[in-house]
Amino acid sequence: MTQTLLPRRALLAAAPLVAAPSVLKAQTQARLLVIGGGFGGATAANFARRTYPWLDVTLVEPKRSFVTCPYGNLVLAGTRQIGQITHSYDGLRARGVRVIHDWATGIDAAQRRVRLANGETLTYDRLILSPGIALRWGAIEGYDEAASETMPHAWVPGDGAQTLLLRRQLEEMPDGGVVGLAIPANPFRCPPGPYERISMIASYLKRHKPRSKILALDAKEAFSKQGLFQDAWAQLYPGMIEWVPGNRDGKVTKVDARERVLETEFGTQHKVAVANVIPPQSAARIAADAGLTDASGWVPVNPRTFESRVAPGIHVVGDANIPGPMPKSGYVANSTAKQAVASAAALLRGETPPEAVYFNTCYSHVGDEYGISIVGVFRPNAEGTAIAEVQGSGGVSPRGNHPEQRRLEALYADAWYESITKDMFA
Amino acid sequence: MRPLPLLLASLMLATPAAAQAPLAAQGCVGCHGPNGAGMGSVPGLAGRDRAEMIAQMNAFRANERPATIMGRIARGYTEAEIIASAEYFARQPR
Ligand SMILES: Cc1cc2nc3c(=O)[nH]c(=O)nc-3n(C[C@H](O)[C@H](O)[C@H](O)COP(=O)(O)OP(=O)(O)OC[C@H]3O[C@@H](n4cnc5c(N)ncnc54)[C@H](O)[C@@H]3O)c2cc1C
Numbered sequence: 001m002t003q004t005l006l007p008r009r010a011l012l013a014a015a016p017l018v019a020a021p022s023v024l025k026a027q028t029q030a031r032l033l034v035i036g037g038g039f040g041g042a043t044a045a046n047f048a049r050r051t052y053p054w055l056d057v058t059l060v061e062p063k064r065s066f067v068t069c070p071y072g073n074l075v076l077a078g079t080r081q082i083g084q085i086t087h088s089y090d091g092l093r094a095r096g097v098r099v100i101h102d103w104a105t106g107i108d109a110a111q112r113r114v115r116l117a118n119g120e121t122l123t124y125d126r127l128i129l130s131p132g133i134a135l136r137w138g139a140i141e142g143y144d145e146a147a148s149e150t151m152p153h154a155w156v157p158g159d160g161a162q163t164l165l166l167r168r169q170l171e172e173m174p175d176g177g178v179v180g181l182a183i184p185a186n187p188f189r190c191p192p193g194p195y196e197r198i199s200m201i202a203s204y205l206k207r208h209k210p211r212s213k214i215l216a217l218d219a220k221e222a223f224s225k226q227g228l229f230q231d232a233w234a235q236l237y238p239g240m241i242e243w244v245p246g247n248r249d250g251k252v253t254k255v256d257a258r259e260r261v262l263e264t265e266f267g268t269q270h271k272v273a274v275a276n277v278i279p280p281q282s283a284a285r286i287a288a289d290a291g292l293t294d295a296s297g298w299v300p301v302n303p304r305t306f307e308s309r310v311a312p313g314i315h316v317v318g319d320a321n322i323p324g325p326m327p328k329s330g331y332v333a334n335s336t337a338k339q340a341v342a343s344a345a346a347l348l349r350g351e352t353p354p355e356a357v358y359f360n361t362c363y364s365h366v367g368d369e370y371g372i373s374i375v376g377v378f379r380p381n382a383e384g385t386a387i388a389e390v391q392g393s394g395g396v397s398p399r400g401n402h403p404e405q406r407r408l409e410a411l412y413a414d415a416w417y418e419s420i421t422k423d424m425f426a
Numbered sequence: 427m428r429p430l431p432l433l434l435a436s437l438m439l440a441t442p443a444a445a446q447a448p449l450a451a452q453g454c455v456g457c458h459g460p461n462g463a464g465m466g467s468v469p470g471l472a473g474r475d476r477a478e479m480i481a482q483m484n485a486f487r488a489n490e491r492p493a494t495i496m497g498r499i500a501r502g503y504t505e506a507e508i509i510a511s512a513e514y515f516a517r518q519p520r
Contacts, residue, residue, distance in 0.1 A: 051446050331456055338452045357507065359453030361495070373495055377453075377502025393502030397494070408467070408494045412457070415466035420456045422465075 029056035030348045032341070033114060033124035035104045035286065037061030037089060038157065039068075039333035040130025040318030042424040047338050049095040052345045058098040058122060060114070065089070066425075067160040069190065070330055071417055074365060075163050076170065077200035082160045087425045104131075107290040109311035126344040129292075130318035130333060131284035132156065133189050136297075139280040140182065140252055147257035151275040155189060169274045170201065175209040177273030180262050182252035183218040184280045187298070189319050189328045191224035192374065194278055196364040199229065202237040203367050215270060216243045217262060219251040224327070225364065225374055225396050232366040252277070283320035290314075298322045303380040303387045305343035305353045306336055315340035324387035326360060326378050334420060335359045356380055358387065363413035371409030372397045447514045450507035453499075454515075462515040473520030479512040 032055045034045045045059045066087045074080040089099045100122075106115040107127070114122045135153060137144045143151070152169070154162040170179070179201055183194045198216055205212045222245075223229075233241045244250035246265075254263040255277060262270045262277070282288070282297030292299045292308050299316045300309040303324065308314045317340050318333035326332045335358045343353035358378040363371055376394040378387050397405060447455070455461065457468050464470025471479060485491035486500035500508070 047452075334456060335453055339449065342449060354449055357450050357453065357503070359456070359499075359502075361457070361499075375495060375498040375502075377499065390502040393498060393500075395498050405494050411467040412494065415459075415468040416457050419459050419465040419468070422460055423455055426460065 036130040039330040044337040073200040141254040150257040176211040180272030185219040306340040448510040451511035471515035472518035476516035
């Protein structure tokens with residue numbers, strides 16, 4: 001009875017056929033192709049091999065190792081080294097994933113083919129696409145890739161160079177300098193990320209350059225876990241952090257990278273010692289090139305299968321999609337990648353995709369032994385047209401004086417990082 | 427459905443598909459470690475008593491058990507999902 005669940009091709013795989021392994025493989029296994037080896041893609045490849053051994057899984061990712069964005073802010077604080085947040089693809093290989101280190105350069109959805117930079121073409125039965133974000137160079141006047149060598153963004157993992165550059169600039173800055181941040185409007189990768197970053201930079205400055213200041217110029221009027229962050233800033237870093245919302249001229253519209261000037265909507269120029277510019281974002285280029293994005297620059301998806309609304313057979317997970325009320329977070333990428341793989345496996349077997357429940361937690365470190373969190377549990381609505389948060393669940397850590405809660409959440413955050421990266425890479 | 431002969435039933439349990447975690451429990455392993463083995467300060471769930479875990483989850487839901495985060499999490503899941511997750515974790519090697 002379990003056997004009838006398998007596709008015919010997978011059944012053949014169980015028979016002791018004598019054939020060249022490559023031929024056998026091509027003829028007998030359903031091919032799941034994964035593009036992008038980050039939070040969504042590594043999770044998908046690992047989960048697929050663990051849960052559906054009859055799937056033939058290939059992962060395309062240009063980088064030889066993966067530096068996580070999560071905990072990058074602790075590298076800025078000086079409490080983590082970049083090596084501690086760098087992960088190898090050997091674990092996925094050991095699980096039987098074929099890992100190809102290259103760029104996917106084009107997707108032919110009709111023919112179910114993907115082209116690689118090296119000229120090779122891969123065919124798939126189902127595609128999981130988790131390529132992350134593109135930074136919109138030029139959306140802030142003067143902020144292009146060259147400018148990011150002076151004013152780092154440190155917002156896409158890359159090889160860690162951006163995070164290390166920002167760290168070095170903080171180390172070289174004289175005491176009494178101003179660190180300026182430009183923070184974008186919604187939606188963007190990791191809603192609490194800029195505010196964790198402010199906190200971690202403050203913790204470094206408090207220790208080593210206590211006369212310095214942080215000027216956070218924000219395009220928004222409100223942000224994730226705002227009350228908790230601002231309580232902590234007042235308590236841990238009094239007088240150090242100035243946050244300027246959009247309606248008080250906080251929106252940065254122009255930069256002068258050479259002079260280190262951040263200019264806002266109404267023409268105020270802020271000269272700073274170190275500038276961290278987090279620019280507006282969109283889905284990564286491959287998603288746009290494949291025609292999957294809408295006018296917003298992000299990818300509309302089915303709330304249950306994460307299949308693209310325009311290209312059947314392509315499941316788009318992670319930050320590239322439009323996730324309804326869910327944040328663009330690593331945990332959401334992880335959770336939705338599993339649902340997408342389970343749906344892909346079901347559809348390959350001619351079954352109905354499983355019921356979905358999506359999960360998010362974002363821990364933020366705010367100071368030594370001081371952590372806070374936000375939780376969300378989400379489901380597709382009854383009509384299957386949209387995703388909604390489960391009423392009465394989730395929410396943020398309690399406000400007020402709770403030192404033990406803060407201390408424990410900082411510890412649990414570390415355990416989260418270990419668990420989720422094992423779930424992806426081990 | 428006719429009960430399966432014992433040998434066949436145990437063979438099926440041994441197949442990866444049958445041992446697979448319910449999707450709801452997939453949300454838990456991002457903190458509780460692979461297969462719920464525990465991670466650092468976050469307690470393990472693997473090999474624990476099923477009924478005890480269900481009781482703890484119900485207490486988290488009702489705010490009757492001190493928690494930094496589990497109350498907010500437990501209230502997001504249905505009773506059926508909690509039972510299925512507890513059954514899965516109870517079956518994992520400690
Ligand atoms: C400072 C910071 C802190 C954060 N902290 C947290 C946190 O504490 N918790 C949390 O849950 N989330 C956090 N996040 C968010 C998290 O990093 C993202 O949500 C997550 O990385 C999204 O996963 P993804 O798979 O969409 O993209 P990524 O993880 O960025 O992976 C995309 C991968 O695709 C590859 N790729 C791109 N284009 C191609 C192509 N054409 N061909 C092949 N490969 C390609 C890239 O090389 C990359 O490796 C943080 C983010 C930042 C910036």
